[in-house]
Amino acid sequence: MDLFSKKNKETFFTPLWVNNPVATQVLGICSALAVTSKLEPALVMGLSVTIIVALANVVISLLRNTIPNRIRIIVQLVVVAMLVTIVSQVLKAFAYDVSVQLSVYVGLIITNCILMGRLEAFAMQNKPWESFLDGVGSGLGYALILVIVGFFRELLGSGTLLNFRVIPECLYVKEGGFYMNNGLMVLPPMALIIVACVIWYQRAKNPDLQEKNN
């Protein structure tokens, strides 16, 4: 078996851009709004989702032939909830600072639509290794959008990146300069607008994604 066959590579790379979970499948928008006003939580959230989607995909893929069809969603949910709880417990024990920073967001991963979407659409039909690649790809695709949105929101909204000052303090109005932070950037609606811009750019580059006008 070829671990990195052409098909597997495709499984991994398409969710990163062409079939991006946020921009194309429009999943996980809710958390893209909540955690992106700063770059750092966006990064950590993207990473945690990647890890959990990948693990959940593998577990569900291993169980896929045994899961009774009628309760498959419940089984998926239990697996995801279990993984999220374990990850948050481990973080609390070994990386307390990170867990304090993430606080409620870790729990929110359970409700992330990307997880259920990938489990139901991919892991239920495919072997563990392919499912793992798909999970990592989807997670990173999600993280990519979060980082793009977080980058612009923090830069324009707070004048910092990862809490380091990028726009010099002396340019600000209160220090006698001309510059002001865009307060709208830190509010959730701006995340939607940035996501929309990303989708616009993505579709302009990939005409296949554009809807046909009848």
Add this chain to the structure above:
Amino acid sequence: MNTNSNSYTIIYASVMVIIVAFLLAFVSSSLKERQESNVKLDKMKQILTSLNISEDELKQDAEAAYTKYVKADQIIDLNGNVVAENGGFEISSKSLNDEEVSQVPLYVCSVNGETKYVAPLYGAGLWGPIWGYISFNSDKKTVYGTYFSHEGETPGLGAEITTESFRAPFQGKQLQEGGDVKISVVKNGKVTDSSCQVDGISGGTITSKGVDAMLQKCLKRYANFFNK
């Protein structure tokens, strides 16, 4: 095997739940000790941060720094009398909001030879609880330092209460007058009395108000201690 039969489904669900329950119970109990010591260490760091101890010193060994600066974790009653010299650390800050609880913790500390007191704070922000510590000089009238934290305030807005730029202006402000809490947080740019008012966060009004209410409510419980 027929994976769609009723009996299979029921057995599958039961076995799954039992396995998951055992796994979670195992993880939780095996990590509990580490988590608790983390929580304890974090509390020490919070108290020390309110005393303006540098981050570098806390990073090295927070526990050693705690024993160095904090001389006693007293328990005092609402009349301001010391009930116990030690044990205040075990009292959760949450209990300050409980009207029936009549004993509150007070940390007696010594920084550079000067006596400082630290009182815990606990209140509500916009999305969830906020808490902190406030340290004051031995005259019980001047704020020496603060620490604030939160569970889930909006990053970039309410969450800014944890930053140095929000906390620093508290230093040197008037804490109380005759038992009335003077220190307060007002809407950004609306400071009229700079001896005791601190700028709130623009865009984080509800969180700023929460900090203000928290200061009022929690410090009121120390009123008789202030007057002693």
